[in-house]
Amino acid sequence: ETGVTQTPRHLVMGMTNKKSLKCEQHLGHNAMYWYKQSAKKPLELMFVYNFKEQTENNSVPSRFSPECPNSSHLFLHLHTLQPEDSALYLCASSFSSGSGADTQYFGPGTRLTVL
């Protein structure tokens, strides 16, 4: 397996469910990201992890809880979501050199539908 993989690719959940999204990168990167892509809106950065430490939380509601156990894996734990949370959730990774020019590599995304 190469690149950035995400599972599941599609998820339907009720507002009272608890589920998790998984992301894995096979590129030897040290930074990982969660983005939310909603219809009619720009991609929104949610969380950033650098060397397993969360360095950015972009005012995301607490019903989204990230976890980064190591530099290759990133999770997004979901609980008591709202219908407006339905979106494509994209994971990305990069090798952070500190310059800002690093390329982020994206996974295919998880299409989440909240009923």
Place this chain on the structure above:
Amino acid sequence: AQSVTQLGSHVSVSEGALVLLRCNYSSSVPPYLFWYVQYPNQGLQLLLKYTSAATLVKGINGFEAEFKKSETSFHLTKPSAHMSDAAEYFCAVRYSGGGADGLTFGKGTHLIIQP
């Protein structure tokens, strides 16, 4: 705050015609600029990026972009459109702040290729 504006949510060109997708950024410091492409049901793929080494940047699939500081622009062009270019295109910006920073994306431009 950094921001990116993509003019035109939809652009339609004929196969073989010039493709021009517009991107303007707001900045008081030199930015790093990226163009990504997203095909249906897929994640984002990097087309090219500007890192201050050269103002004219060549990318994959025959695309190129020119950084114009005086116009705060980074428009994407391709001399001859192909049917396979039909996709969503995103311009993104990041400023040199050190560490792992997320990207700020424009709203995207949907490129339609007419046969």
